[in-house]
Amino acid sequence: MLPFLFATLGSAGATCKVADCNSTKDYCYSARIRSTVLQGLPFGGVPTVLALDFMCFLALLFVFSILRKVAWDYGRLALVTDADRRDPREVIDASALHSDSHDRYERLTSVSSSVDFDQRDNGFCSWLTAIFRIKDDEIRDKCGADAVHYLSFQRHIIGLLVAVGVLSVGIVLPVNFSGDLLENNPYSFGRTTIANLNSGNNLLWLHTSFAFLYLLLTVYSMRRHTSKMRYKEDDLVKRTLFINGISKYAESEKIKKHFEEAYSNCTVLEARPCYNVARLMFLDTERKKAERGKIYFTNLKTKENASSMINPKPCGHLCCCVIKGCEEVEAIEYYTKLEEKLKDDYKREKEKVNEKPLGMAFVTFHNETITAIILKDFNVCKCQGCVCHGEPRASSCSESLHISNWTVTYAPDPQNIYWEHLSIRGFIWWIRCLVINVVLFLLLFFLTTPAIIITTMDKFNVTKPVEYLNNPIITQFFPTLLLWCFSALLPTIVYYSAFFEAHWTRSGENRTTMHKCYTFLIFMVLLLPSLGLSSLDVFFRWLFDKKFLAEAAVRFECVFLPDNGAFFVNYVIASAFIGNAMDLLRIPGLLMYMIRLCLARSAAERRNVKRHQAYEFQFGAAYAWMMCVFTVVMTYSITCPIIVPFGLMYMLLKHLVDRYNLYYAYLPAKLDKKIHSGAVNQVVAAPILCLFWLLFFSTMRTGFLAPTSMFTFVVLVITIVICLCHVCFGHFKYLSAHNYKIDHTEVDAVDGRVNGQPAAVPPQKYIAQVLQDSSPEGDAAESEEQGSQDEELINSDGMNDTDFQSCEDSLIENEIHQ
Numbered sequence: 083m084l085p086f087l088f089a090t091l092g093s094a095g096a097t098c099k100v101a102d103c104n105s106t107k108d109y110c111y112s113a114r115i116r117s118t119v120l121q122g123l124p125f126g127g128v129p130t131v132l133a134l135d136f137m138c139f140l141a142l143l144f145v146f147s148i149l150r151k152v153a154w155d156y157g158r159l160a161l162v163t164d165a166d167r168r169d170p171r172e173v174i175d176a177s178a179l180h181s182d183s184h185d186r187y188e189r190l191t192s193v194s195s196s197v198d199f200d201q202r203d204n205g206f207c208s209w210l211t212a213i214f215r216i217k218d219d220e221i222r223d224k225c226g227a228d229a230v231h232y233l234s235f236q237r238h239i240i241g242l243l244v245a246v247g248v249l250s251v252g253i254v255l256p257v258n259f260s261g262d263l264l265e266n267n268p269y270s271f272g273r274t275t276i277a278n279l280n281s282g283n284n285l286l287w288l289h290t291s292f293a294f295l296y297l298l299l300t301v302y303s304m305r306r307h308t309s310k311m312r313y314k315e316d317d318l319v320k321r322t323l324f325i326n327g328i329s330k331y332a333e334s335e336k337i338k339k340h341f342e343e344a345y346s347n348c349t350v351l352e353a354r355p356c357y358n359v360a361r362l363m364f365l366d367t368e369r370k371k372a373e374r375g376k377i378y379f380t381n382l383k384t385k386e387n388a389s390s391m392i393n394p395k396p397c398g399h400l401c402c403c404v405i406k407g408c409e410e411v412e413a414i415e416y417y418t419k420l421e422e423k424l425k426d427d428y429k430r431e432k433e434k435v436n437e438k439p440l441g442m443a444f445v446t447f448h449n450e451t452i453t454a455i456i457l458k459d460f461n462v463c464k465c466q467g468c469v470c471h472g473e474p475r476a477s478s479c480s481e482s483l484h485i486s487n488w489t490v491t492y493a494p495d496p497q498n499i500y501w502e503h504l505s506i507r508g509f510i511w512w513i514r515c516l517v518i519n520v521v522l523f524l525l526l527f528f529l530t531t532p533a534i535i536i537t538t539m540d541k542f543n544v545t546k547p548v549e550y551l552n553n554p555i556i557t558q559f560f561p562t563l564l565l566w567c568f569s570a571l572l573p574t575i576v577y578y579s580a581f582f583e584a585h586w587t588r589s590g591e592n593r594t595t596m597h598k599c600y601t602f603l604i605f606m607v608l609l610l611p612s613l614g615l616s617s618l619d620v621f622f623r624w625l626f627d628k629k630f631l632a633e634a635a636v637r638f639e640c641v642f643l644p645d646n647g648a649f650f651v652n653y654v655i656a657s658a659f660i661g662n663a664m665d666l667l668r669i670p671g672l673l674m675y676m677i678r679l680c681l682a683r684s685a686a687e688r689r690n691v692k693r694h695q696a697y698e699f700q701f702g703a704a705y706a707w708m709m710c711v712f713t714v715v716m717t718y719s720i721t722c723p724i725i726v727p728f729g730l731m732y733m734l735l736k737h738l739v740d741r742y743n744l745y746y747a748y749l750p751a752k753l754d755k756k757i758h759s760g761a762v763n764q765v766v767a768a769p770i771l772c773l774f775w776l777l778f779f780s781t782m783r784t785g786f787l788a789p790t791s792m793f794t795f796v797v798l799v800i801t802i803v804i805c806l807c808h809v810c811f812g813h814f815k816y817l818s819a820h821n822y823k824i825d826h827t828e829v830d831a832v833d834g835r836v837n838g839q840p841a842a843v844p845p846q847k848y849i850a851q852v853l854q855d856s857s858p859e860g861d862a863a864e865s866e867e868q869g870s871q872d873e874e875l876i877n878s879d880g881m882n883d884t885d886f887q888s889c890e891d892s893l894i895e896n897e898i899h900q
Contacts, residue, residue, distance in 0.1 A: 138660050250723035337443055709768070721776070
């Protein structure tokens with residue numbers, strides 16, 4: 083099918099002479115129905131867009147610096163100890179609030195190291211220099227190993243773009259300049275593109291060779307990146323299996339008995355069945371909020387000797403009028419009743435939780451060898467659900483446990499599990515996933531690119547007054563800005579679709595977000611605008627409707643117009659300056675923060691919102707958006723080499739912004755290496771698309787049977803075959819971009835010792851945190867004691883604001899656990 087398509091394209095336009103190219107250019111411009119998106123501009127409008135975006139970048143940095151000082155609880159981690167800080171010098175001693183509990187939100191560094199660092203970050207713009215002083219070891223301690231892998235990935239992409247930039251700007255760009263196919267105008271952007279070379283020019287071989295060289299450089303860069311990643315695997319994870327399909331009423335002792343009878347020398351350390359804890363976790367969260375509200379107003383009454391009145395309706399903290407149905411109530415009485423009600427509901431739900439088994443279990447064995455044997459025994463016996471070689475080893479409990487229905491895999495890390503989502507499974511999960519993705523596809527089907535908005539505006543003569551101005555601000559700045567806005571909105575939509583799919587692990591959620599975002603972004607940003615199509619609707623009609631090709635006048639010559647490359651250069655510039663500045667501001671997070679503050683019913687809830695505004699870093703969406711821009715840069719790195727320096731600028735700014743956000747703004751996330759290896763696969767797709775673009779260009783200019791076209795086609799096919807064989811069957815490992823090294827960290831399951839030494843944190847358990855917590859009475863007593871500490875320390879003086887900022891790491895641990 084692919085050779086036939088290119089042969090058809092090649093026969094449609096085998097060569098391009100000067101007169102033919104000029105007529106094609108005129109046709110493509112006139113075929114856009116008065117659209118001002120693509121017009122012949124001096125150097126494609128790049129200088130104007132660069133100047134405007136840079137000025138916007140400086141303005142946004144200034145706004146962020148102001149926000150960071152005025153609303154410092156937003157600019158840094160959510161660590162507000164009092165909603166109405168009377169004196170900026172009032173602080174809370176981190177050591178007094180230190181909690182011995184540990185979970186996935188814990189910051190691993192000591193308070194003293196945070197003090198040393200934050201002393202460098204106390205000026206209006208000192209955060210700019212502080213970014214460069216953050217060391218990888220500090221990021222690893224504060225944010226986890228996944229953050230270090232992510233930043234290492236970015237550094238290798240930067241190194242790759244430096245090499246590609248030297249070759250593209252130093253060699254390919256002068257070669258393009260040497261052509262004479264387009265007008266001899268120093269302000270012509272087209273002279274920098276491959277469209278300036280005649281179809282019979284032997285220098286076109288250089289472009290094809292460099293495209294293959296870029297592929298090799300990409301693979302080498304990613305192998306170097308993955309070889310330096312010492313991915314640590316916890317010994318507990320390697321010794322634990324996740325079993326689905328167990329009889330719902332199977333007891334843990336019976337599960338242990340089965341494995342110890344069926345497998346010789348097998349010792350089961352722990353077998354934990356899973357239960358539906360979704361409602362219990364919700365009640366626990368609401369109960370703790372009510373407890374904190376009661377403690378807050380109790381301490382306030384003790385300090386001021388006056389009762390507080392609140393409006394218990396949403397937005398009650400902002401409501402200033404008293405109407406029927408919105409009467410104020412006494413705060414302590416309200417939160418006491420609410421706490422008692424939630425506490426009773428919590429107790430009842432906790433008593434019933436053992437009656438809600440899910441038919442799943444986490445089984446931990448004494449060593450990883452027997453774990454691997456059992457895993458192989460269960461998985462080698464099944465092929466796509468059909469029994470091929472008999473049943474696994476049986477025991478006296480096999481029939482009652484329904485081992486023939488078991489699905490056995492390695493267990494994810496306990497911190498990686500969404501315990502509340504385990505109850506959504508099977509047919510219900512698939513139906514839920516199908517409905518969400520159908521709605522997502524329909525939503526993005528007709529609004530895939532901003533071009534459809536511009537076209538609609540043109541139909542109603544909205545752009546008629548500026549149509550004859552030929553102003554770069556109108557023709558290039560706003561379309562690229564609009565494209566960036568849509569590409570920024572799309573990851574948010576896709577992220578929420580993945581969130582509502584209710585994945586069992588954070589890694590699964592991030593991988594789904596990454597792959598869906600990347601696919602939609604490539605269609606939105608690269609493929610459809612390059613083909614001159616306005617949405618997926620037009621794309622599918624062009625692909626499958628024979629009459630559409632004849633009636634809609636879609637011509638492939640329009641793909642390689644000089645100003646089409648300028649459009650993508652301007653998009654990369656907008657992403658570099660405006661996109662990264664907006665990442666720093668985190669506008670979606672700020673809007674959600676403001677909405678939650680407005681919905682708060684009292685000052686206590688408002689303080690609680692401030693304390694819990696920090697979220698995990700979304701690696702999936704970040705990888706997808708970054709790889710989209712990188713793919714655009716690599717795809718046009720030969721046909722339009724001037725794009726590479728701007729792509730390098732984007733990656734440098736992106737790296738600095740992400741270092742800041744990871745260290746200050748987001749909570750650490752615990753994922754597995756699949757999310758990082760998936761990003762490596764997406765990197766390799768970029769030079770493959772570059773080869774495809776060159777093949778497309780060569781076929782249009784010289785025909786499919788031309789030597790350059792055939793060479794590019796053969797290289798492309800071989801590359802795709804190798805990639806498919808590696809991904810699907812595991813072949814060609816030495817040609818793969820993956821070269822991971824596994825660092826085994828042995829943790830004794832009994833006493834939590836690491837390689838014979840005491841562990842820094844208590845050993846993890848495969849049980850939801852809500853089932854490990856103490857009784858509500860114990861929690862309440864602990865919260866009251868904690869609240870009295872809060873109140874005592876709020877009234878203390880003598881520490882400066884810098885020290886207040888430096889205690890953020892201990893505070894986030896304490897507040898999240900509450």
